[in-house]
Amino acid sequence: MTSGSATHGPTHDDEADIQGNLVGFNKDNLRLLFVTFPNADAGKQFLAGMAKQVNHAAEIKSYNERFKERAKAGRSQLDEQVSWVNLVVSFAGLTQVGADGLDAFPDSFKQGMRARAQTIGDVDQSDPVNWTGPFAPGSGFAVHAMVIIAADTPDPQDPVTLLDERTTEIRNLIESCGVTEFTATQEGHTRPAPFTGHEHFGFKDGISQPGIRGLTTSSKPGSDTIAAGEFLIDYEDQDGHVSGQPIDAPPSPDQPGYPPTTSPTPQPLPAWSRNGSLVVYRKLFQNVGGFRQFTEAHAAETGLSSAQLRAKMVGRWPSGAPLENVPGDGHIDPTAQDIGEVDPNSPVLEDEHINNFSYQQHDADGHLMPKAAHIRKANPRDGQPAGRDESNRHRITRRGITYGPEFVEGEAPYGGGPVPEDDRDRGLLFICYQSSIERGFEFIQGQWANKPDFPDADAGQDPIISQNVANPPFTIPPNNVHLTTERWVITTGGEYFFSPAISALQHLAGEDTQ
Ligand code: N7H
Numbered sequence: 255m256t257s258g259s260a261t262h263g264p265t266h267d268d269e270a271d272i273q274g275n276l277v278g279f280n281k282d283n284l285r286l287l288f289v290t291f292p293n294a295d296a297g298k299q300f301l302a303g304m305a306k307q308v309n310h311a312a313e314i315k316s317y318n319e320r321f322k323e324r325a326k327a328g329r330s331q332l333d334e335q336v337s338w339v340n341l342v343v344s345f346a347g348l349t350q351v352g353a354d355g356l357d358a359f360p361d362s363f364k365q366g367m368r369a370r371a372q373t374i375g376d377v378d379q380s381d382p383v384n385w386t387g388p389f390a391p392g393s394g395f396a397v398h399a400m401v402i403i404a405a406d407t408p409d410p411q412d413p414v415t416l417l418d419e420r421t422t423e424i425r426n427l428i429e430s431c432g433v434t435e436f437t438a439t440q441e442g443h444t445r446p447a448p449f450t451g452h453e454h455f456g457f458k459d460g461i462s463q464p465g466i467r468g469l470t471t472s473s474k475p476g477s478d479t480i481a482a483g484e485f486l487i488d489y490e491d492q493d494g495h496v497s498g499q500p501i502d503a504p505p506s507p508d509q510p511g512y513p514p515t516t517s518p519t520p521q522p523l524p525a526w527s528r529n530g531s532l533v534v535y536r537k538l539f540q541n542v543g544g545f546r547q548f549t550e551a552h553a554a555e556t557g558l559s560s561a562q563l564r565a566k567m568v569g570r571w572p573s574g575a576p577l578e579n580v581p582g583d584g585h586i587d588p589t590a591q592d593i594g595e596v597d598p599n600s601p602v603l604e605d606e607h608i609n610n611f612s613y614q615q616h617d618a619d620g621h622l623m624p625k626a627a628h629i630r631k632a633n634p635r636d637g638q639p640a641g642r643d644e645s646n647r648h649r650i651t652r653r654g655i656t657y658g659p660e661f662v663e664g665e666a667p668y669g670g671g672p673v674p675e676d677d678r679d680r681g682l683l684f685i686c687y688q689s690s691i692e693r694g695f696e697f698i699q700g701q702w703a704n705k706p707d708f709p710d711a712d713a714g715q716d717p718i719i720s721q722n723v724a725n726p727p728f729t730i731p732p733n734n735v736h737l738t739t740e741r742w743v744i745t746t747g748g749e750y751f752f753s754p755a756i757s758a759l760q761h762l763a764g765e766d767t768q
Pocket of ligand 1: 453455457458459460461462463538539540568570628629630632633650681682684695698699718719743
C-alpha cells in the first residue's frame, strides 16, 4: 500500500472499483449464498468469475439517483428492473486462495466471529455452539465466501424473477469452478405493506446512516458525514490517519476505562486491500412474541403504556419519530394512528426532522430517551461521555434486511432453548461495513450495548441488542425505574468478511501483477 495514494475520498475510478453494497443496494429481496473453496485453484477461478459479476459503487449510486427521481415524479419503478451482486470473503477464504500479506490484518478478522464470542457477548442461546445453517458447529467446512444477491420485488407477471436469474448465473459459476455451496441459503426480504421498511418488532429501520466523505451524503440531516477511512481501507479516517497503515498507539484518547479501540497495527495492510471494507454479517433471531408479552406485562410497573415502554427501549416510535422530538402522551405513537397511517400533518417524519436531534443540550439526563435506549447506545451522538468526536469514531453503515415470515397472533411462543427453525424463525440479517471491526461493530456491541455502566453508572444495557447476559438491566429516567429485561434478539450465526475491491478480486485470482 502506498500511503501517498490515500485521499480524502474515492475518485471516480475508485467508485468503479469499490463493491456497491457499501453504498446500499436498498432492494426488497436479498439472497445470501455461502461457499467453501475445496482448494486454491477452485477458489481463484471463482474470484476471477465473480470479479466480472459484482456491481460497483458507481453503478449503484447512479441507479439509486434514478430511482429517487422516478419516485419523485411518480413514475413506475418497473421501468428499470435490476439485480445486484457482491462478494465478501472470510479470513479462511483469503487464506485458502493464498492471499499475500494476511499477517497484517487485525486479530478480530483473523479469528472470525465465532472466536470473538466473549468479546461481543455471544453466550447462552447466542453461543456459537448453538448456531445453525452454514455456521452450525461440526460441519467440517468453513464459510470461505458469502455472495450477496439483491433485487426488487419482482413483477408478479414474471415467472422467473430477476433474483432467480442472477442466482442461476452465480450457481453456474460455482459449479464450473468446482467450489462448493452450502445447502443453507439465506433469504431476506422487506416486510409486506404496511410494514415495509419496519423490522419485526414493528419499528421503522434504516433511518440514520452516516455519509461517507467523497462517496455518499448522510441519509438525513442530523447524521454526520464521516471520513472515508472509517469505512474503506487506504483513506484518511476521523483522526487523520490512513486506514490500514500502522499506528503506534490508539490515535485519540478513548474514554476513561475503555480498552484501546484500535489495535496498533505493526505493518501496513497489503496493497490489494485498498478500496476494501470489513463486513460483519449476523443472523439475529427476534423473539417478537416475547418482546410484546414482556412489554405488556411490565408496562404498569414503569408507569408507561406498553407502546411507550417499547419506544423507550428503542428510542423511536414505530413510525420512526424520535423520542427527542416526540415524547408522546404515554399511550400511542402520536405521529401515527397506526403504522402506515401516518398523520400527514406531522412534520417530525419528514427528512428534515426525523434524524435531526442530539442529546446533550435537551436531554442530558435521558428523561425523554433513556441513555440505554438502543439508538442512543449504538450512536451516542453528542452525549457525554463520548461526545460527538468519539461517537463518530465508531460509526458503521448498516445494510441489513429482515428475514422470515410475519408474526402470527397467538403463535406458540418461543420459550428459550434452541431457536425454532420453523415459521417462527424471523429476525434481522444484520450486515454492516467499516474499516475496523474492533472500532466499529465490536465496539458498539461490546463496549456500549453490553455495558450497563455506559454512558454512566446505572444506565443499563441496550434492551434490544445486548447479548452478554440473559436478563439485562434497563433504567428508565426520570424516576429511574429499574427494569430487568430479557434477551429478545439471539445470534444464530455470522462471520467477519472482507469486501475486496474489484481490482483486488482480480489480484487474488492471480490475474494481475499487483
Ligand atoms: Fe439497530 N430496532 O428495531 O430496535 N436499530 N437494531 N443495531 N442500530 C436502529 O435509525 C434494531 C443492531 C444501530 O444513528 C433503529 O435506522 C434491531 C446491531 C445503529 O441514531 C431501529 C436489531 C447494531 C443505529 C433498530 C438491531 C445496531 C441503529 C432506528 C436486531 C450494532 C443508528 C432506525 C434484531 C451493533 C443509531 C434507524 C443512530 C438504529 C432496531 C441490531 C446498530 C428501529 C431490532 C447488532 C448504529
